[in-house]
Amino acid sequence: MMPFVNLTGQREAYREELEAAERAVLDSGCYIGGPEVKALEAELADFCNTGSPDAGKEGFFAGKDRAEPWTQAVTCASGTDALTIALMALGLKPGDEVIVPDFTFIAPAECVAFLGGIPRFADIDPETLQIDPENVRALIGPKTRGIIGVDLFGQCAPFKELRQIADAHGLWIIEDAAQAFGAISGQNRAATFGSISITSFYPSKPLGCYGDGGALFTSDPKLEAKIRQIANHGSTGRYQHESVGLNSRLDALQAAILRVKLRHFESELKVRRENARKYDEFFAEYNAGTAAGARIVPQYIGENCTSTYAQYTVLADDREAFIKKLDKAGIPHCIHYPQPLHEQPCFRELGQGSENKNAIEASKKAVSLPVCAFTDVDFIINKLRAAL
Ligand SMILES: Cc1ncc(COP(=O)(O)O)c(C=O)c1O
Known part of the structure; x- marks a missing residue:
């Protein structure tokens, strides 16, 4: 059966470059941190700060750089760690509330709860499926400290509106771009909209490595220093621990793999967009x-x-019937996500979210289809045409 994300097809396409990069790291004796990780961080920051002439829509990034301040990148061990580190760097304390979308992967809400905070589940827009700014406004109270905007399925959350709300109430924003590194909204790349933004390099993400990996982005040098400190055991120098932190590092091998994939990333995004248009x-x-x-x-x-x-x-009106047809036609599919977060057993006791009708409806209708640059979407569409 066709895979949902064709990672072996991608490896085949870049095999020589990947094997050379992997061999160089294995032969170098430097496996944690070092020049590969440093170079990747610079390249990720450049990618966020610099325009792409072929980003897909007129006027976007016509080869120009975005305005200062520059975004810096700090790699870490996963997207989940990146969220945790971001919340720690922004000073989340037990009992603080953070507004998160009700319809997304669990990590943003989980990280808030893991640190003793309280996730407040906001409803979504029924069409874009992104967090609804009006609902965010309604959830703000005296304990609210920030908003996590998730770039769901690869499209940026409505950060213009979220920023206005955050500024008016003295809140911070974390942009969760785990699914959207490389997306564009207005004139800017994803991962530049938060006080801190994060992404994930989980293998099936648009830019994925061969294990777990993640990164944080900020244009605030003080936050960058804090992030680096927290990700490295709270260290300010060798065996000097200013705060309690984590061990959250990206391996040099993963960095080298990501550097190869980043060179091809823009053209892969172009094929993904072309597949989506079909x-x-x-x-x-x-x-x-x-x-x-x-x-x-x-x-x-x-x-x-x-x-x-x-x-x-x-969103399929009759998801059960659609999935039966996909199964019969051998078309891979996933359900992102079968429940809104407020219905998950671990969050039920919070007693929130039953009024989030758009999130509830999306969880009953959502079906995801394969779209990566190494998927034959024409073949899938021919099968869909015959099956539906
Ligand atoms: C929206 C979102 N945030 C965070 C994460 C967590 O990333 P990771 O799996 O790298 O920890 C994911 C991963 O699926 C995600 O989709």
Whole structure:
């Protein structure tokens, strides 16, 4: 069966470069930190700060750099660690509240709770599936310290509105770009919208390594220093521990692999967008001839947004029937996510979220289809055409 993300196809395409990079690290004797990690951090920051002439929509990044302040990158051991470190660097204390979207992967809410904070679950927009700024505003109270905006499925959260709300209430923003490194909103890249932004290099992410990995981004030098300190046992110097921290490092081997993949990343994003456009056309045609109750509607991508399409997610009116047809046709699929976070057993006792009707509805309708640069989407669409 076709994989949901074709990682072996990608490895085959870059095999020579990857093997040379892997061999160089293994032969170097330097496996943690060192020049590969340093070079990757500089390249990730450059990627966020510098425009791409072929980002997909006119006017975006026409080869220009974005304005200062520059974003800096600090790598770490996973996206989950990156969120934890970000919350620690921003001074989250037990009992503090952080607003998170109700419809997303668990990590943002989990990290808040892990540090003794209280996640407050905000509803989402029914079309973009992103956190709803109006609902965020309604959840702000005396204990609110910040907002985690998640760039769901590869499209940036509505940071313009979130920033206005955060500034008006003295809150910080963490941008969770785990699914969206490489996305664009307005003139800026994902991972530049938060007081601290984070991403994940989990293998199936748009930019993934061969294990766990993550990174934090900030343009505030004081926060950058704090992040580096927390990620390295709270150290300010050798065996000097200013605060209690973590061991959260990216291996040199993973850094070398990511540096190879980063060189091809822009062209992969282009193919992902092209694949998504093919699905868009197919579902538009399908929905035009289909009655309400059986429609399959793709996540809406905003006017000024360019998604990375971490996966291609649709809302199916009759998900059970759609999935049966996908199974019969041998088309891989996933459900991101089968429950809103407030319904997860670990958060039920918080007694929140039952009024989040859009998050609840999305969790009943969402289905994700393969879209990576090494997936034959024409083949899948032919099968869909025959199956639906
Ligand atoms: C939105 C979001 N945040 C955080 C994470 C956590 O990343 P990691 O698996 O690297 O810890 C993920 C991973 O799936 C994610 O999708």
